[in-house]
Amino acid sequence: MVYNKTQKVKDKMEGRRERIVKAAREIFTEDSFQNMSIKAIAKKAGIATGTFYLYFTNKEALVETVVKEMYKELMGLIKTERSNYESVFDKLQASMEVCIKVFIREKGIARLLLKHFPEINMAFNNKFTEIEKDLINLVRIDLDELQEQGLIPLQNTSISATAFVGTFRQVILSWLQEGQPENLEEACQTLIQYNMRGLGKIS
Amino acid sequence: MVYNKTQKVKDKMEGRRERIVKAAREIFTEDSFQNMSIKAIAKKAGIATGTFYLYFTNKEALVETVVKEMYKELMGLIKTERSNYESVFDKLQASMEVCIKVFIREKGIARLLLKHFPEINMAFNNKFTEIEKDLINLVRIDLDELQEQGLIPLQNTSISATAFVGTFRQVILSWLQEGQPENLEEACQTLIQYNMRGLGKIS
DNA sequence: TCAAAAAATGAATACCCATTCACTTAACGA
DNA sequence: TCGTTAAGTGAATGGGTATTCATTTTTTGA
Numbered sequence: 001m002v003y004n005k006t007q008k009v010k011d012k013m014e015g016r017r018e019r020i021v022k023a024a025r026e027i028f029t030e031d032s033f034q035n036m037s038i039k040a041i042a043k044k045a046g047i048a049t050g051t052f053y054l055y056f057t058n059k060e061a062l063v064e065t066v067v068k069e070m071y072k073e074l075m076g077l078i079k080t081e082r083s084n085y086e087s088v089f090d091k092l093q094a095s096m097e098v099c100i101k102v103f104i105r106e107k108g109i110a111r112l113l114l115k116h117f118p119e120i121n122m123a124f125n126n127k128f129t130e131i132e133k134d135l136i137n138l139v140r141i142d143l144d145e146l147q148e149q150g151l152i153p154l155q156n157t158s159i160s161a162t163a164f165v166g167t168f169r170q171v172i173l174s175w176l177q178e179g180q181p182e183n184l185e186e187a188c189q190t191l192i193q194y195n196m197r198g199l200g201k202i203s
Numbered sequence: 204m205v206y207n208k209t210q211k212v213k214d215k216m217e218g219r220r221e222r223i224v225k226a227a228r229e230i231f232t233e234d235s236f237q238n239m240s241i242k243a244i245a246k247k248a249g250i251a252t253g254t255f256y257l258y259f260t261n262k263e264a265l266v267e268t269v270v271k272e273m274y275k276e277l278m279g280l281i282k283t284e285r286s287n288y289e290s291v292f293d294k295l296q297a298s299m300e301v302c303i304k305v306f307i308r309e310k311g312i313a314r315l316l317l318k319h320f321p322e323i324n325m326a327f328n329n330k331f332t333e334i335e336k337d338l339i340n341l342v343r344i345d346l347d348e349l350q351e352q353g354l355i356p357l358q359n360t361s362i363s364a365t366a367f368v369g370t371f372r373q374v375i376l377s378w379l380q381e382g383q384p385e386n387l388e389e390a391c392q393t394l395i396q397y398n399m400r401g402l403g404k405i406s
Numbered sequence: 407t408c409a410a411a412a413a414a415t416g417a418a419t420a421c422c423c424a425t426t427c428a429c430t431t432a433a434c435g436a
Numbered sequence: 437t438c439g440t441t442a443a444g445t446g447a448a449t450g451g452g453t454a455t456t457c458a459t460t461t462t463t464t465g466a
Contacts, residue, residue, distance in 0.1 A: 003434045003441055013443085037423060039446095048445040050426075059424065093308045120402030129380060136377075158394045159374060159384060166373025166403075167366035174365055178336075181362060198370075206411055206464045216413085240453060242416095251415040253456075262454065 017055050019045045024066050029108025070109050071131050089151070089201065092142050093192055096168065100188040103172055110176055114169055135184055136165045143199065153200045164195050220258050222248045231319070232311020270320050271314050274334050277305055292354070292404065295345050296395055299371065303391045306375060314379055317372060339368045346402065356403045367398050389405050 001125045005013075023044035027036050042049045056062045082091045100164060103110035113131060140161035146152045169188055174180055181187040208216075226247035230239050241262060245252045259265045284301045287292045306313035322330055343364035349355045374390055377383055384390040 001435085001440070005442085009323025009433070009443085038425085039423080049424090050446060051427070051444050054443065105311070133381070149424075155397075156384075156390070156393050159390050160397060162374050162377055163370035163394055163397050166369040166371070170372060171362060171365050174339075181359075187359070187362050190359050191366060194358075194363060194366050194401040197403055198397040200400055204410070204446070204465085208412085209464080212413090241455085242453075245416095252454090253416060254414055256455070257413065 004041075013055075016045070016047065020047070020052065020055055020062070021065055021069065024062055025070075025108075028063075028066060028112050029106070067112065067128070067131065070113060071134075074099065074109070077102060088142050088145050088149070089196070092139070094137075096192060097188060099168070100172075100184055104184055107176065110172055114172055114176075119147075132165070136161045139164050146199070151202055153202070156180070157199070160199060163198065167191055167195060216258075219248070219250065219254075221267070222254065223250070223258055224268055224272065227265055228273070228311075231266075231269060231315050232309070259372075263293060264292070266320070270315065270332075270334065273316060274337075277302070277312070280305060291345050291348050291352070292399070295342070298341070299395060300391060302371070303375075303387055307387055310379065313375055317375060318379065335368070335372075339364050342367050349402070354405055356405070366401065370394055370398060 020041065024036075025043050027041055027044060038052055039049050041062070042052050045052075052062075056065070078095050078098050081094045085091050085094055113128070115128075138158050143152065143155075143157040143161055143164075147154065147157060168191060171181070171191060172184070174189070175184050223244065227239075227244050230244055230247060231367070241255055242252050244265070245255050248255075255265075259268070259361050281298050284297045286296055288294050294360050316334065346355065346358075346360040346364055346367075350357065350360060371394060374384070374394060375387070378387050378390070
């Protein structure tokens with residue numbers, strides 16, 4: 001005979017799953033991500049290591065969940081902010097500024113989304129790469145539109161978009177790892193200028 | 204009593220060290236970066252695994268040696284090429300083109316310098332690899348000079364140099380991982396244009 | 407040539423973690 | 437209430453690999 005879960009149990013399990021994800025987020029986001037082991041995550045979530053495997057098939061699935069969640073949050077903020085503007089240039093600029101703001105507020109997100117984690121496993125790096133591809137593609141769509149509107153000269157928008165994202169990634173990584181530039185928000189303005197000129201913005 | 208090594212033994216040991224480095228280089232630059240184990244390196248170098256530790260204190264020291272060697276070679280080529288030009292713009296452009304040429308010829312070097320080494324190193328410290336810092340600094344020096352000569356507008360050359368390197372890094376990584384752009388040499392021209400505009404080159 | 411010293415060897419060790427599983431505790435429903 | 441089923445537990449397992457060390461081989465210098 002099969003027993004049905006009561007609502008109470010369903011709620012408890014749902015809460016537990018959330019606590020696991022939250023614990024993982026906290027650990028992945030910590031400065032020293034030395035022991036992002038299942039044991040450590042389980043401990044922080046207040047469960048036994050074995051229990052973890054009742055909620056996730058393996059570590060990879062957990063990482064994917066965490067990364068996707070963070071990415072979704074970031075994209076949500078970007079979309080909201082973009083809707084406040086009409087011109088594609090403004091939308092593009094708003095996207096960058098939101099990213100920087102989020103990364104300043106939650107360095108851990110920046111670290112997790114922009115860095116690649118060999119500690120985890122090569123397979124996971126593909127997940128991060130996909131996100132980066134996604135970001136680049138978003139920029140490319142904006143650039144295509146700008147090109148159509150004749151607001152930037154004819155160019156390989158795919159390469160330009162990659163370059164564009166590359167400038168941000170490199171500067172943010174430097175900020176994360178070296179603490180330079182000290183003021184990332186100020187640097188953002190420089191970067192916007194750099195990229196607008198780079199794109200050949202006709203003003 | 205202490206025995207002195209004869210020249211013959213010194214030579215043999217020196218050669219052995221070189222063979223270890225060579226073997227490591229071959230393995231590190233292979234397509235499948237999976238088994239870069241000491242065992243595999245020792246086997247390729249024709250020595251026992253224990254012997255490795257008579258020549259290097261640990262794996263980290265070996266990786267550092269290999270990376271430094273590759274970097275030195277790359278820098279040598281860049282310096283030689285730069286000496287053929289007078290204008291800083293031309294020197295800058297020549298540097299980029301040499302980098303791209305080397306990376307096309309030896310993908311393994313690109314993979315190790317741009318992707319794997321930062322990953323490996325991350326485990327030991329969170330610092331940017333010295334190499335990347337070095338590259339950025341080289342560009343910054345060029346930019347400072349250009350700025351002094353009034354050939355580019357006033358700007359934070361540190362951030363511009365970081366952005367500059369970031370565009371290349373991102374595009375080369377995409378090329379390595381996604382196979383896009385297909386023609387990296389062509390993309391290099393686009394990137395040069397992007398960055399020259401980004402810097403605000405006065406022409 | 408030979409005993410001491412150094413170099414070389416590779417199986418054994420040590421370590422780290424993800425994952426499993428025999429067992430305990432809690433929930434279900436007749 | 438009680439037998440059955442599901443959830444939870446954490447010590448044990450397994451796999452991978454960097455590093456060590458007891459032993460063997462080679463080199464040195466008298």
